Amino acid sequence: xxxxxxxxxxxxxxxxxxxxxxxxxxxxxxxxxxxxxxxxxxxxxxxxxxxxxxxxxxxxxxxxxxxxxxxxxxxxxxxxxxxxxxxxxxxxxxxxxxxxxxxxxxxxxxxxxxx
Amino acid sequence: xxxxxxxxxxxxxxxxxxxxxxxxxxxxxxxxxxxxxxxxxxxxxxxxxxxxxxxxxxxxxxxxxxxxxxxxxxxxxxxxxxxxxxxxxxxxxxxxxxxxxxxxxxxxxxxxxxxxxxxxxxxxxxxxxxxxxxxxxxxxxxxxxxxxxxxxxxxxxxxxxxxxxxxxxxxxxxxxxxxxxxxxxxxxxxxxxxxxxxxxxxxxxxxxxxxxxxxxxxxxxxxxxxxxxxxxxxxxxxxxxxxxxxxxxxxxxxxxxxxxxxxxxxxxxxxxxxxxxxxxxxxxxxxxxxxxxxxxxxxxxxxxxxxxxxxxxxxxxxxxxxxxxxxxxxxxxxxxxxxxxxxxxx
Numbered sequence: 001x002x003x004x005x006x007x008x009x010x011x012x013x014x015x016x017x018x019x020x021x022x023x024x025x026x027x028x029x030x031x032x033x034x035x036x037x038x039x040x041x042x043x044x045x046x047x048x049x050x051x052x053x054x055x056x057x058x059x060x061x062x063x064x065x066x067x068x069x070x071x072x073x074x075x076x077x078x079x080x081x082x083x084x085x086x087x088x089x090x091x092x093x094x095x096x097x098x099x100x101x102x103x104x105x106x107x108x109x110x111x112x113x114x115x
Numbered sequence: 116x117x118x119x120x121x122x123x124x125x126x127x128x129x130x131x132x133x134x135x136x137x138x139x140x141x142x143x144x145x146x147x148x149x150x151x152x153x154x155x156x157x158x159x160x161x162x163x164x165x166x167x168x169x170x171x172x173x174x175x176x177x178x179x180x181x182x183x184x185x186x187x188x189x190x191x192x193x194x195x196x197x198x199x200x201x202x203x204x205x206x207x208x209x210x211x212x213x214x215x216x217x218x219x220x221x222x223x224x225x226x227x228x229x230x231x232x233x234x235x236x237x238x239x240x241x242x243x244x245x246x247x248x249x250x251x252x253x254x255x256x257x258x259x260x261x262x263x264x265x266x267x268x269x270x271x272x273x274x275x276x277x278x279x280x281x282x283x284x285x286x287x288x289x290x291x292x293x294x295x296x297x298x299x300x301x302x303x304x305x306x307x308x309x310x311x312x313x314x315x316x317x318x319x320x321x322x323x324x325x326x327x328x329x330x331x332x333x334x335x336x337x338x339x340x341x342x343x344x345x346x347x348x349x350x351x352x353x354x355x356x357x358x359x360x361x362x363x364x365x366x367x368x369x370x371x372x373x374x375x376x377x378x379x380x381x382x383x384x385x386x387x388x389x390x391x392x393x394x395x396x397x398x399x400x401x402x403x404x405x406x407x408x409x410x411x412x413x414x415x416x417x418x419x420x421x422x423x424x425x426x427x428x429x430x431x432x433x434x435x436x437x438x439x440x441x442x443x444x445x446x447x448x449x450x451x452x453x454x455x456x457x458x459x460x461x
Contacts, residue, residue, distance in 0.1 A: 033437060072307045072310075
């Protein structure tokens with residue numbers, strides 16, 4: 001069943017607005033930590049909005065590669081994917097672009113800005 | 116554990132930690148500079164985390180010297196940082212070879228009851244990269260940065276590595292790449308992009324280089340600068356023995372440019388100028404491909420350091436929003452690493 005308003009993304013937005021409002025009044029390390037907290041709330045908001053679609057895209061793109069990062073990492077380290085370098089590289093680049101879309105989308109090169 | 120039994124007087128409250136430390140510092144100073152010497156104008160620079168830094172005046176008669184007290188308060192398990200004692204030795208060695216550092220004054224001894232740490236001279240100036248890169252008053256410092264950085268590294272790399280043989284057993288001296296992977300595995304987080312880069316590094320390893328004393332964290336943010344240029348090189352806790360190009364690659368890492376990518380050396384200058392200054396000071400030419408290899412390595416190392424900060428947060432060792440943010444910033448480094456391997460970034 002649906003719960004009441006505000007929903008989770010609205011709650012995150014509310015807390016972020018509050019943190020941003022008080023940041024101006026803070027100094028030194030508190031101010032820096034408030035800016036980090038605001039950043040983390042924005043990350044959480046984007047993850048909530050984009051995460052499920054990005055996860056589904058990654059699962060369908062994985063093909064024969066494992067879609068579990070720990071397993072993929074272990075197979076890369078063992079060298080067994082060296083022979084499929086370009087395909088593995090493309091898959092990992094996509095995975096990283098997805099993470100950047102959640103953390104800080106403006107960090108992406110114009111090549112990867114388009115949705 | 117001693118409990119307080121009913122009816123007993125409660126124990127006297129312990130001195131607050133700062134008061135206790137300043138009292139012990141006074142005793143430590145008088146032990147070395149005589150009963151007439153004094154400690155004055157104490158200022159807390161950083162408190163908590165894994166280091167405590169205080170500024171103070173050493174007063175001897177009419178003379179005053181501003182000094183810095185640095186104490187290790189906590190050691191992370193699997194710390195990538197060397198302890199204070201070898202750091203102090205390195206400051207002495209570096210100063211002896213004309214590398215600008217805060218003057219080493221004295222090391223704590225067991226009778227000081229100050230744990231591990233040392234006192235060095237205070238150097239005034241700026242360390243914040245953004246201010247150094249943007250503020251007009253630092254324009255002259257930016258103009259000479261490549262020449263100075265090349266000369267400093269050239270001098271440091273000319274130190275006989277036997278003088279720093281005490282660093283030979285640190286993991287980074289033995290195999291820097293294996294050291295990063297061991298730390299990554301300890302933090303327990305999988306990063307496929309990092310593993311790709313490791314494979315690339317292993318398949319493009321440069322020929323066995325000469326072995327020198329490295330600073331290990333020579334970058335924008337770890338030097339005190341004035342408008343005229345570099346005044347002191349700080350943060351020797353990553354120092355180890357290894358390939359000279361490791362220090363050069365680390366300074367050229369994209370992460371220290373803060374958006375000034377037209378100036379690849381720490382956002383301050385051009386590679387050619389930096390490499391030429393290094394060759395002049397060291398007598399060894401720079402192979403740009405080998406520097407690039409160490410930049411790829413540098414991305415890995417910078418990732419592992421961010422993963423370490425995030426791990427310190429979520430494991431509960433030392434929680435902070437800043438360390439939490441490091442965890443979600445790691446993918447920004449991964450992205451730059453992959454774009455560099457693809458040739459989109461240089």
